[in-house]
Amino acid sequence: MSFLRYQLGKFLLGNKNTKAIIMTHDLLTFYDSEKIFGELIEASKEKYGGDKPIYKRYELKNKVLIPFSHNGRQEYTELMKIVYNFAIGNTTDYEVVIGNIMRQVLEAFSTFQYKKGIENVSTDQTILSLLPDVTYKNYFENLMYRLILNNGSHRLDQTKSMSDMNFFTVISDTEKQRTAKEILCFIYLLNKKHLLSHLEGCANVETNLSSWCTEIKNRVGA
Structure with missing residues (x-):
C-alpha cells in the first residue's frame, strides 16, 4: 500500500487532468485504497487549488457494477x-x-x-x-x-x-x-x-x- 500511495501520488499529482482505476476483490485493500485517495484529494487541492478531485466507489454484484454504499457498510x-x-x-x-x-x-x-x-x-x-x-x-x-x-x-x-x-x-x-x-x-x-x-x-x-x-x-x- 505504501508503494501504491507513492506511485499514485507521483502519477496523479504530476498530471492535473487524469484518471486512475483500482480494482480489488479484497475489502481490506479497498478501504486502504480509499484512504489513499482521500489523502491525494487533499494534496491535489493544496497543489492546484480550485475544485477537489472526485473518486467513485463501485462493487461488482450479479455481474453488474453498482455504487458501493460506503455509509451503510462501516x-x-x-x-x-x-x-x-x-x-x-x-x-x-x-x-x-x-x-x-x-x-x-x-x-x-x-x-x-x-x-x-x-x-x-x-x-x-x-x-x-x-x-x-x-x-x-x-x-x-x-x-x-x-x-x-x-x-x-x-x-x-x-x-x-x-x-x-x-x-x-x-x-x-x-x-x-x-x-x-x-x-x-x-x-x-x-x-x-x-x-x-x-x-x-x-x-x-x-x-x-x-x-x-x-x-x-x-x-x-x-
Missing part, C-alpha cells in the same frame, strides 16, 4: 465480521493478512472505547480488571503482550505506526484461527453489547463466544 464492522468468519472457519481469503485485520480491529476498539492504543489497553491493569475473572485477566494480558509487544523489541514502533503488515506470518493457520477466537472473546468480555452489535446478522455469535470463553478457562485450568 469499515470497523466489516473487519470485525471478517475476523469472526475466519474464527469459525467460514473464510480462508484472509489468511495472509488476518493478523493485520485483527490488529486493526483491536486498535479501533481500544481507541473508541478507552482512547488508548492497543499497546496500552493490553497492559492497562484498570482495563484488564474489567474482565469478569482473574483467569481471563492473566490470560489476555499474556496473549496480547505475546502477539503485540513481545514479538521482538524492534516491532514496538512498527506496531504503533501500523506499518508492519506481516507481524502474524510466523503463526500457523490453526493458531491464527484460535487467536481470532481469543481476540473476539477479549472484546466480548470487556463489552458484550459492543461486539454483538457489530456482529449482528452473523450466525450463532453468542453461542460461539460463550463456548470459546469456556475453552479459554478450561485451557488455563488444565
